[in-house]
Amino acid sequence: MRNKENENVLSAQELFIKKHRVHHHRIAGMRFLLLFLFLGIWELCADTGVIDSFFFSSPGRVLSCFLSMVADYSIFQHIGITLFETLASFFLVILIGLLAATLLWYSKGLSEIMEPYLVVLNSLPKSALAPLFIVWLGTGMGTIIVAGISVALFGCIISLYTGFHQVDAEKATLIYTLGGTKKDVFFKVVLPDSIPTILSTMKVNIGLALVGVIIGEFLAARRGLGYLIIYGSQVFQLHLVITSIIILCIITMGLYQMIQYAEHWYRKKM
Amino acid sequence: MNDSILELHNISYSYHSLTGEIPALLNISFHVKQGEFLAIVGPSGCGKSTLLSIIARLLTPEAGTIAFQSPDGSLDYPKTGYMLQHDHLLEWRTILKNVTLGLEIAHRDTPENIAFAEKLLEDYDLYKFKEKHPGELSGGMRQRAALIRTLVMNPEILLLDEPFSALDYQTRLSVSGDIGNIIRTTGKTAILITHDLSEAISLADRIIVLTGRPATVRKELPVHLTKADQSPLAARSAPEFHHYFNLLWKELSHEK
Numbered sequence: 090m091r092n093k094e095n096e097n098v099l100s101a102q103e104l105f106i107k108k109h110r111v112h113h114h115r116i117a118g119m120r121f122l123l124l125f126l127f128l129g130i131w132e133l134c135a136d137t138g139v140i141d142s143f144f145f146s147s148p149g150r151v152l153s154c155f156l157s158m159v160a161d162y163s164i165f166q167h168i169g170i171t172l173f174e175t176l177a178s179f180f181l182v183i184l185i186g187l188l189a190a191t192l193l194w195y196s197k198g199l200s201e202i203m204e205p206y207l208v209v210l211n212s213l214p215k216s217a218l219a220p221l222f223i224v225w226l227g228t229g230m231g232t233i234i235v236a237g238i239s240v241a242l243f244g245c246i247i248s249l250y251t252g253f254h255q256v257d258a259e260k261a262t263l264i265y266t267l268g269g270t271k272k273d274v275f276f277k278v279v280l281p282d283s284i285p286t287i288l289s290t291m292k293v294n295i296g297l298a299l300v301g302v303i304i305g306e307f308l309a310a311r312r313g314l315g316y317l318i319i320y321g322s323q324v325f326q327l328h329l330v331i332t333s334i335i336i337l338c339i340i341t342m343g344l345y346q347m348i349q350y351a352e353h354w355y356r357k358k359m
Numbered sequence: 360m361n362d363s364i365l366e367l368h369n370i371s372y373s374y375h376s377l378t379g380e381i382p383a384l385l386n387i388s389f390h391v392k393q394g395e396f397l398a399i400v401g402p403s404g405c406g407k408s409t410l411l412s413i414i415a416r417l418l419t420p421e422a423g424t425i426a427f428q429s430p431d432g433s434l435d436y437p438k439t440g441y442m443l444q445h446d447h448l449l450e451w452r453t454i455l456k457n458v459t460l461g462l463e464i465a466h467r468d469t470p471e472n473i474a475f476a477e478k479l480l481e482d483y484d485l486y487k488f489k490e491k492h493p494g495e496l497s498g499g500m501r502q503r504a505a506l507i508r509t510l511v512m513n514p515e516i517l518l519l520d521e522p523f524s525a526l527d528y529q530t531r532l533s534v535s536g537d538i539g540n541i542i543r544t545t546g547k548t549a550i551l552i553t554h555d556l557s558e559a560i561s562l563a564d565r566i567i568v569l570t571g572r573p574a575t576v577r578k579e580l581p582v583h584l585t586k587a588d589q590s591p592l593a594a595r596s597a598p599e600f601h602h603y604f605n606l607l608w609k610e611l612s613h614e615k
Contacts, residue, residue, distance in 0.1 A: 266441035267461035
């Protein structure tokens, strides 16, 4: 009797797990279906002349464009450059952002002084600054990395600083009662408590860094996906433009997943 | 200075804001004897925690002085250990890492001190949880871990700021009994702040009643209970218990 009950409990649990799996497979299936449907209709419309494939390209043409660029290795160079610039500005944003937010947290006076400037710099459309960077820094990788940093940095500082401030004040009191200093409060409580905030800020900033890098490449590059998009549109090679955009989509997904994994790993470790 | 470890003379403290000054403590004077368990009761919001913060030297009084005598004869202010209302165990640290936090901050995390922390964990039935994270412990165990975090620093005076008020009634009774026993067996001087009169009577040797804001000392009441053992239930069933309870109740009711 007891055995039977046990079996019942187990099978209910198994049923639950099975249901959960079926649900997940169904969602994944629908996602792929949507993608293939979109690509199929796109190809069909382009082949039958419903849309002009000169302007709208088609999955087949995008693929052949991509393969020809793989064949002469040029695509790897463009992807590599854009990826490098994005990662460089992303890491610099996180580094400078953490340092700045720490300074602001340390000094209440400094944060009060800086507040209006941060708000203005954060709401300013950073693409407006890109032409200035070109004049100041010339057309090179440095300019593009600075453009990437400028888009993400101020928002990063503000969200990290806000995160630091949301840490329970009583936890700080605890450190003081144990004879600690403000430095101990920061390293023993504020920083470890803010890791989820830092990770979610990273998720936002990797996308923003890419936006900044593409803006920079539009204006001041001879290589990279942003350059390919601008070049392609100027010479009316729209296959090239759309191929680059699709590669950008895949890069964004990849970078986002990377941080998602880091977050997952951290949660598991906790 | 006889056997007092601390003597407070006319301590006053006010909080300041743009809308005005809020006096919290006014001319508070009392002493604490070596090894004594002192309870401070008073209406809520009367500045009891401010008083503890001053004794712990987290705040400097605006007026008044504290005379002290370190039990080891040194001229330093006696070491205080502060236990807050919530345990504030850090979720990302294991229990062992949590109880040695103070040692780590003071750069005193030597093998001997860590062994002492492990011994305390063993004494108070937490040893098998030392590699666990705080989320896996019950409220009472967490509060015991918080006490060990304080005891590891080897304080001469323990300051307890309503350390049981976040617990449910049953846990509260057993944990206050546990912690009372731990403090008595280690012979520490303790100052407990509470608004629970039965807790104060069952744990303390002497009770100080504060008035409402600004707090002044209204009454000092030595407690002598005839009890079978040290458990909180034995204290609550002592014949004198109700007498003390009524006395305190009357004192505090005058405030309203």
